[in-house]
Amino acid sequence: MMKYKLLEDPNIEKSYDLVDKCIRKKAVLNIFAYCKVLYEGRALSQLDWGERFIMLKPDGSFLVHQERKLDPVNWQPPKSRSRAWIKEDKLILESYRRSPKEKLEVEIEKVHFASFAVAEDYQELELAGYEKDMGDMIMKHPSMIESGFTPTAREYSTEHGFIDILGKDKEGNLMILELKCRKAGVNAVKQIRRYLQDFEERDNDYLKEIGSEKKKIRGLLVAPDIGEDAKELLDEEGIEFKSVEAPKKLKSDKKITLDIF
Amino acid sequence: MMKYKLLEDPNIEKSYDLVDKCIRKKAVLNIFAYCKVLYEGRALSQLDWGERFIMLKPDGSFLVHQERKLDPVNWQPPKSRSRAWIKEDKLILESYRRSPKEKLEVEIEKVHFASFAVAEDYQELELAGYEKDMGDMIMKHPSMIESGFTPTAREYSTEHGFIDILGKDKEGNLMILELKCRKAGVNAVKQIRRYLQDFEERDNDYLKEIGSEKKKIRGLLVAPDIGEDAKELLDEEGIEFKSVEAPKKLKSDKKITLDIF
DNA sequence: TTATGGATATCGACC
DNA sequence: GGTCGATGTCCATAA
Numbered sequence: 001m002m003k004y005k006l007l008e009d010p011n012i013e014k015s016y017d018l019v020d021k022c023i024r025k026k027a028v029l030n031i032f033a034y035c036k037v038l039y040e041g042r043a044l045s046q047l048d049w050g051e052r053f054i055m056l057k058p059d060g061s062f063l064v065h066q067e068r069k070l071d072p073v074n075w076q077p078p079k080s081r082s083r084a085w086i087k088e089d090k091l092i093l094e095s096y097r098r099s100p101k102e103k104l105e106v107e108i109e110k111v112h113f114a115s116f117a118v119a120e121d122y123q124e125l126e127l128a129g130y131e132k133d134m135g136d137m138i139m140k141h142p143s144m145i146e147s148g149f150t151p152t153a154r155e156y157s158t159e160h161g162f163i164d165i166l167g168k169d170k171e172g173n174l175m176i177l178e179l180k181c182r183k184a185g186v187n188a189v190k191q192i193r194r195y196l197q198d199f200e201e202r203d204n205d206y207l208k209e210i211g212s213e214k215k216k217i218r219g220l221l222v223a224p225d226i227g228e229d230a231k232e233l234l235d236e237e238g239i240e241f242k243s244v245e246a247p248k249k250l251k252s253d254k255k256i257t258l259d260i261f
Numbered sequence: 262m263m264k265y266k267l268l269e270d271p272n273i274e275k276s277y278d279l280v281d282k283c284i285r286k287k288a289v290l291n292i293f294a295y296c297k298v299l300y301e302g303r304a305l306s307q308l309d310w311g312e313r314f315i316m317l318k319p320d321g322s323f324l325v326h327q328e329r330k331l332d333p334v335n336w337q338p339p340k341s342r343s344r345a346w347i348k349e350d351k352l353i354l355e356s357y358r359r360s361p362k363e364k365l366e367v368e369i370e371k372v373h374f375a376s377f378a379v380a381e382d383y384q385e386l387e388l389a390g391y392e393k394d395m396g397d398m399i400m401k402h403p404s405m406i407e408s409g410f411t412p413t414a415r416e417y418s419t420e421h422g423f424i425d426i427l428g429k430d431k432e433g434n435l436m437i438l439e440l441k442c443r444k445a446g447v448n449a450v451k452q453i454r455r456y457l458q459d460f461e462e463r464d465n466d467y468l469k470e471i472g473s474e475k476k477k478i479r480g481l482l483v484a485p486d487i488g489e490d491a492k493e494l495l496d497e498e499g500i501e502f503k504s505v506e507a508p509k510k511l512k513s514d515k516k517i518t519l520d521i522f
Numbered sequence: 523t524t525a526t527g528g529a530t531a532t533c534g535a536c537c
Numbered sequence: 538g539g540t541c542g543a544t545g546t547c548c549a550t551a552a
Contacts, residue, residue, distance in 0.1 A: 069532085069533085070532065070533090071532060071533080099523090127530085129530080130528075130529070130530080131528065131529090132528085161527090162526095162527085181528095181529090181530095182530090
């Protein structure tokens, strides 16, 4: 089976043939073209004539990139349905999505180059260093928080959201931990403050559940760093802070030798 | 000046020359290659050998796309600094960011095809149908909320955030409006509940300011639709709901003829 | 299918 | 440079 095919300066008909083949053969289409883009769905948008990079993936993902920005200027998510046709000597690409109802239409006047490609790729990204990893690490090694700390619940539901980790210190005081995998802002502190209110005002069920005598309730923000404003509010509210980095370790043993900054 | 250049099945040195030229000339680089990707920064990731699509933009944006998904599997945002070199017969692409400190490294063993392109594009996206448009519309035509409604402030600051629109109904009762440009969830209702608490408990300054006699305070959620759970909570809390679509109209007079679904 | 919350979120506005 | 909020957020996960 053909892995790829390149077209340079193709006419509209040749371009259409390639696009059609990409859609039928589940290949990735890449086009550099002079085009105009319309979108209607959750919002409405228009991008007037100009040269852009278009990518259409076999899962239905559709991207239109301009020369700047990381994000595509227009797009459709996976599972969108693509069609193509020629209308008045222009190549039309359409991507349609059922729910929510959305449509993207690209009108192409000139294709500078286009490619058909089938990628052999059996790998998935391995990623480490986010909030879940941090929670895993703390549940596994609670003493890193402080000597005698014992987690009792994870993702504990309250009226104002989920508490990342609940636990007791060595004195038996209830501890409410809020985790942030990067620098914590003032919102993280407010979050803890709400949880504290929940427990202090009305939430005594859990205290009984864990046999707590309700000696004290400690709020603890766990993050690699904390912002200036957040620090102030934290001190005001008597909430504590513990500096912890999210663990940046991949599951596999493969060595990463990139840390020579 | 050259608009574009295409290479098919280039060797590593030819590939390097093209990449280098793209970086120097501020062109867009597109590559289809067999590669491996490492990332270290806010998190840590590794993507083992496979065929992917790489795009490098003149603003420093760096994207690595697999065959599936809308989002790139690895990336760097604009203003990242790119470099390239050959090492042990492999082409290395590196993208470095200062703050936060982040590095992306792509090791390329085989380039199937690559392109250099300079896009002529003087257009910006026109977009309509989001929250700001909705606010504009309501401030301009307050009666669409209800007969006699008078907005008195926009983006009114409270301890728990900004109230989208404050106003009075024809009886002089204070109204708190929360706008959502799409289906409102339970969080939108909770948001209003917090604002209501702010006013009922301690925020009398504004009431004096607008000369309100504090007859009643009405919370009103304005959105095109509302979720099941949100509806329940809303009824419980005595908050009201008004169905309003965000205005989908572009500023320019250009006609959009896409609405023939 | 819908609801919920995290993300290497990105991006723009404001300070 | 930060801080904050919106996004056509996307995305995985759970219900």
